[in-house]
Amino acid sequence: MFIRQDGPQLEVLAPAKINLFLEVLGKRDDGFHELDMLMAPVALYDTLTLTPTQTPGITLKSRWARGLEHQPELPVVEDNLVYRTLLLFHQELQEVRGDSLGIAVDLVKRIPAAAGLGGASSDAAAALIGANRLSGNPLSFDSCCRLASQIGSDVPFFLYQSPARCQGRGEVVTPIAAGQSLPLVLIKPAAGLSTPAVFSRVADFGFDSPQPMNSMLAAFCSGDVSGVGRSLHNRLVQSALAELPELESLIQKLGGYDVPGFQMTGSGSTFFLVCRHRNQAKHIASRLRQTKLGAVIDTYTLGQSFGCAA
The missing domain is CATH 3.30.70.890 (GHMP kinase, C-terminal domain)
Incomplete structure (x- = not known):
């Protein structure tokens, strides 16, 4: 994940991922499957631009990048994983510091949907990292990981910004050093x-x-x-x-x-x-x-x- 700050505005590039290895070990009591995966981030990015606002609230605008308008319609705001992530972060922020979140997000999509490339999960992780930074990093990395695991099984992986072995339902992440780029x-x-x-x-x-x-x-x-x-x-x-x-x-x-x-x-x-x-x-x-x-x-x-x- 690449982050650039220009004044109060934060731009985050959220990468896609591939599964080099994916094994299903069985069905868990909670309904999820027990997995063992090797995942690697890929140089294909969605772009999130986050801007703090003076009034509390979350605004999200999402669109496909130029030339990709033929892609499937994006989910409505309330169903978008970025919006749901920011709602959870807002609740956490209120508990930790008693503050309310005021943020506007512009999401430009390039990672194909329903593709196995983790675009929505990566966008959620980017929103979490960006909101935390704009708020002065009130949440530790471990707290961000805990929050990410509530959002989706693949979201914690993207917080580590590294290839990783992912186990459990995907939320148990062990970073792995790559010998070279593939x-x-x-x-x-x-x-x-x-x-x-x-x-x-x-x-x-x-x-x-x-x-x-x-x-x-x-x-x-x-x-x-x-x-x-x-x-x-x-x-x-x-x-x-x-x-x-x-x-x-x-x-x-x-x-x-x-x-x-x-x-x-x-x-x-x-x-x-x-x-x-x-x-x-x-x-x-x-x-x-x-x-x-x-x-x-x-x-x-x-x-x-x-x-x-x-």
């Missing part, structure tokens, strides 16, 4: 996927033989791109295919490229290719754009401590 190509089909719908089908395909993360961690930490490609894993692929069978044609197409590996991120519908170098990523992205299989973005993973601390 060149990527993202491809997001026109159709998205609902996270609850995909997870609801996991039991149909079973999770009795979980795959260990050892080989992925070793390859990722040492910067072994080929090893990362061989170790890519996502337990949700079969569930996603059951929800969106047309993903099969995309999988067949991606299998024809000479890259270390490719995989779906999160609950889909985005897939990514891990490439050997940035030039290969740009070349493959150019070829994929001609297929009309979806939106194509060439980018790369971000390393540890890539942004500003909360």
